[in-house]
Amino acid sequence: MKSKIVATNKKAYHDYFIIDTCEAGIVLRGSEVKSIREGNINLKDSYITIHKFVVKMNGVHISRYSHSGYTDHDPYRERRLLLSKKETTQLSRKVAEKGFTLIPVKLYFKGSWAKVEIALAKGKKTYDKRESIKKKDLKRDIERELRRR
Numbered sequence: 001m002k003s004k005i006v007a008t009n010k011k012a013y014h015d016y017f018i019i020d021t022c023e024a025g026i027v028l029r030g031s032e033v034k035s036i037r038e039g040n041i042n043l044k045d046s047y048i049t050i051h052k053f054v055v056k057m058n059g060v061h062i063s064r065y066s067h068s069g070y071t072d073h074d075p076y077r078e079r080r081l082l083l084s085k086k087e088t089t090q091l092s093r094k095v096a097e098k099g100f101t102l103i104p105v106k107l108y109f110k111g112s113w114a115k116v117e118i119a120l121a122k123g124k125k126t127y128d129k130r131e132s133i134k135k136k137d138l139k140r141d142i143e144r145e146l147r148r149r
Contacts, residue, residue: 003115005108006036009043012103014129016121021105022091024055025082026114029073031065036114038066041107048081048102048118050092055081057104057116081116094120 012018028036035041040063048057056078064072083091094100099122106117124132 003108003110005106006039007041007043007107009046009103009105011044012105012119012121014124014132016101016103016119016123017128018105018119018121019100020094020120022083022087022118024087024116024118026057026107026116027080027082028114032062032073033114034067035062035065036107037109040065043104043107046104048104050088050095050102053085053088053092055083055088055091057081060104081118091118091120099123 042061044061046057046059048055050056057080058078059076060079061075062073063075091102095102101121101123103119103121104116105119108115108117
């Protein structure tokens with residue numbers, strides 16, 4: 001089945017160490033799906049919470065659909081994620097450990113279904129961010145030299 005990536009959370013790779021990922025479905029309204037298909041979504045400052053085996057995605061901005069009428073969705077509402085109970089308990093145990101959090105990394109369509117890739121992540125310190133930037137710059141310089149030869 002072909003998947004079309006609609007949005008990625010690039011800031012997540014800068015701010016967090018990604019440890020593990022999994023896929024989840026999203027409960028959306030019709031106008032939200034149409035707006036996502038137009039590409040009007042932002043995952044930048046979003047996070048995921050688990051409370052009593054209910055997994056919710058917060059902070060995701062889905063703009064209002066351009067051709068909708070007066071019955072429209074709230075751009076910042078909580079959206080429920082569809083995971084099995086086994087996956088939910090595993091994730092909640094890992095998040096209970098100190099320093100771990102759940103963040104959405106990618107949103108894509110798999111067939112006609114909207115899916116989100118969830119990442120179990122640990123926050124980076126400032127010096128870790130600087131170190132990863134140095135590594136990336138060094139790698140880019142090496143690639144540039146190899147292309148030149």
